[in-house]
Amino acid sequence: MKARVTVTLKNGVLDPQGKAIQGALKSLGFAGVDDVRQGKLIELELSGHDRVQAEADLKDMCEKLLANTVIENYRIELI
């Protein structure tokens, strides 16, 4: 079973990376990029077959390790 976890900064939290990318795109001549935010994508290969269990596990993994819930949100997708 494959899972995809995306971790993004909460609203209002400064994103220096996004800011730098936005600046670089601008100086490369791309107009009309109003905002850029950078997040993480974590792809997992799970050996179980129980989707409900997997979702619960993934949530637990996010809370415990994958996301820093003080400043980040996460989203889980099973694929």
Place this chain on the structure above:
Amino acid sequence: MKARVTVTLKNGVLDPQGKAIQGALKSLGFAGVDDVRQGKLIELELSGHDRVQAEADLKDMCEKLLANTVIENYRIELI
């Protein structure tokens, strides 16, 4: 218009972060995580309205900056 670019390491490219996450998950007691790969998620806010143009621009941004195509693949989604 919102766009989401995901950048992932090509197959065969070593992913130290993914490996470290896998190890950490294991030592946290999560069994059955067979593989972990970490990638980047870049969310952009575009001011244009032309989706075709936007897709072309995004591809260009990926090739020129957002991905290092020697080691990375990218995927573009308009949302």
Place this chain on the structure above:
Amino acid sequence: MKSAVLVFPGINRERDLARAFHEVSGVAPHMVWHTETELPDVDVVAIPGGFSYGDYLRCGAIAARSPIIEAVRRHADRGGYVLGICNGFQIVTEIGLLPGALMRNASLKFVCKEVRLRVDNASTAFTSAYAPGQVIRCPIAHGEGNYFADAETLARLEGEGRVAFRYCDEAGETTDAANPNGSIHSIAGILNERGNVLGMMPHPENLIEALQGGIDGRGLFESLARVA
């Protein structure tokens, strides 16, 4: 030796590098701002360490798209010397002047310490002051120095003697324990085909005076001074 040191926003070892050139050649290098489109008339263009653009997105990625880069490429095409150290190495690979890429250290931690390097090719413009196989001390300071290249590239690098420096132990052995970042084949520095572009993660510029604890890094600058 006439040299130029490039400066990008966020670069922070430009003074260290300029000092090394100055110490060894007696001439202060030109400091060149990234928005320039021409280089001064120099033999060596050096790209220093640091965190250009904060190392955001990928190390060296944003700096590699600066206006000055085209001039660097032309300089290299003409056979001029290009030296990329640390962030400079990352930038030079992002430009494509050297193959492969630098990934996060296997430990995922920034590491600053003194390591040993083995000079695997001492017949280059950058290394001729060293003896072949010589083991030198050299500081490192990076979070993403884990060199990676695909099998084919690696075979070429090895086959053509383009690995200039490798991490090793005191006896010159390339062991896992002596590899500070997980680099493939313990690679610390590589050359381009023509031998006029060197990229390396370690900082020879921080070990050129007895006060710094040793002078093993001088050889690199002295080598350049011989040919330029």
Place this chain on the structure above:
Amino acid sequence: MIPNDIKITPELVKEHGLKPDEYQRILDLIGREPTLTELGIFSAMWNEHCSYKSSKKWLKQLPTKGERVLIGPGENAGVVDIGDGQAVVFKMESHNHPSYIEPYQGATTGVGGILRDVFTMGARPIAAMNALRFGEPTHPKTHHVVSGVVAGVGGYGNSFGVPTVGGEVNFHRRYNGNCLVNAFAAGLLKSDEIFLSEAKGVGMPVVYLGSKTGRDGMGGATMASAEFDENSAEKRPTVQVGDPFAEKLLLEASLELMASGAVIAIQDMGAAGLTCSAVEMGAKGNLGLELNLDMVPTREPNMTAYEMMLSESQERMLMVLHPHLEEQAEAIFRKWGLDFAIVGYTTDTLRFVVKHHGEVMADLPIKELGDQAPEYDRPWVEPAKQPVLDVADVPAPANYAKALLDLLGSPNLSSRRWVWEQYDHLIQGNTVQRPGGDAAVVRVERPNGGTAKGLGFTCDVTPRYVEADPYEGGKQAIAESWRNLSAVGALPIAVTDNLNFGNPERPEIMGQFVMALKGIGEACLALDMPIVSGNVSLYNETNGEAILPTPAIGAVGLMDDVEKTVGVAFANSEDVILLVGETTGWMGQSSYLYELYGREEGAPPPVDLALEKKTGDFVRDCVIAGRVTAAHDLSDGGLLVALAEMAMAGGKGARLLLPETEVPLHAFLFGEDQARYVLTASPIEASRLIVDAAMAGVAATAIGAVGGSELVIPGHLTVAVADLRERHESWMPSYMSAA
């Protein structure tokens, strides 16, 4: 959005951390009810952090003057003359609470803040240190906090480009609920090019520089996080995120701007950013200041005046510029890609006026905002003294080798290599003494060439001592920093302090504070180390349990010729090992007792300041004269631990022949008597040193010789240096690699 003219309720006052009598003071001062923005401004200016209301009375009693002191406490950082028209600028500051909440970002913004304090004065940062205290290793949060904090300190300093050359790491259960992150930074400038925060001239532009303002750190008042966020489902995080890249640009741009002559006054935006910086600039210059918030570069839409005035977004500066150089100044900032906006101007009204969308949001008397802050003489009680511990109550180890190995492998005495290897300690190419020894030494070139000078840096305090006896513990912190500097050959010239304590409203805690400061002050006076800057962090308590009282000291020393420094490593076989200072075998509060038996008992070792001075001066003279091959001060773990450290550093053993003494062996080897050092010298030089020491009134005894690959005390201990190293180096990496 909450309107600016909302009725100020007692709840609102309370949420702003203001006591009813403090609010009454506000009403008396301005003669009407404050607006919401005004209330926010008062709460920012009058909180403990900005106003020092509990500590001011005692801080005033510290010695802050000296021949070399150019700028003492009160500015962003202290400035001390080091000759040749050069001066060193330094300060230490805490970021404890944010680091416990979000260790990585808390530590980065702590480092960013202190670096800004230093370069705001016009100095280029040349060294950083970090004093860290964590809970006991087994506490569930400790591992996470350590890894985040260390990564954060490194993440910021490495990218910014300052060498992080020293610090301290302690683990103790009393930090379980409150870690301490104290960051130190030092910079170098020309002594006639110091920049200050005092605004001058009426009608001068007030310029905002650096990163944009967001709603960062809006957690001081709970209402800010709850109610200002009605549009978004998630609770707004109050965490500030550090951007070392922006800071590096800000550094370069600020220094370039200062060199251009455009800057009249400059102040970084730290805690309560725009409010504190603007008020301070105006008040110091006896001027008024008017801000137009429409001009403030913001990162988020619809920010209110209240939010802008209280935002703690990082990497921002406020300057007063010469009007005719404005354009030139702007060009410099644009070149570095930073925001630049004229957000106001100075006035002669002595009022602090804040306008937004054409409306006056605040109009307050500027001097009173700072000067009339409440000041408390909080009740305090002198902590009870601990009885002196009888050596007879401390068991000797069954096996000396095992005891030594256990000490070296303990959380508090084990090697900090795992920490400092994550910090770039070599950048700038001037690090002459690297981390791992006593003090770090950084080369300083003279403007006109010639032999380079050296600056020594060290961080010290032994919180268990301070807990047991705040007065002696305070003295000891200064004395230990004096020793660390003297051992590398540097003359201690000044200190900065970071006073971390619990709740000052509790008389016992206030008593710790008062007595520790008394000890610190006396020691600074006796050792001629004025305090030139510092920071107070109170209320470090969780569930009624306070941290150990931790007045961390950052000290700076000067060497005329940096090449004269020596390290701790045993250098040559046959060198004679000299023990300098008196050994009584003081076991109270020793590491031996704590690490091996879990006992925190007895009075800490007393500090004889005159003896410290005499001994330190003697040792330093020997180092500078090139007479010794290694020097190390004795502190945690006593003589045997110090010898082991010298052996490990040099990769050489030693054979000890201990003098006849009445002190029991274990107390001789592990006791923590103060004012002691170990020196090594060639046999001939050693005999001369013993004679010279006697002449100087300093005890010096030969206790053995360097050589072999083992540390040996015949009949008691034989242990391979390699085994010492193994144990010393393994605790931190193995603790940190276990999840």
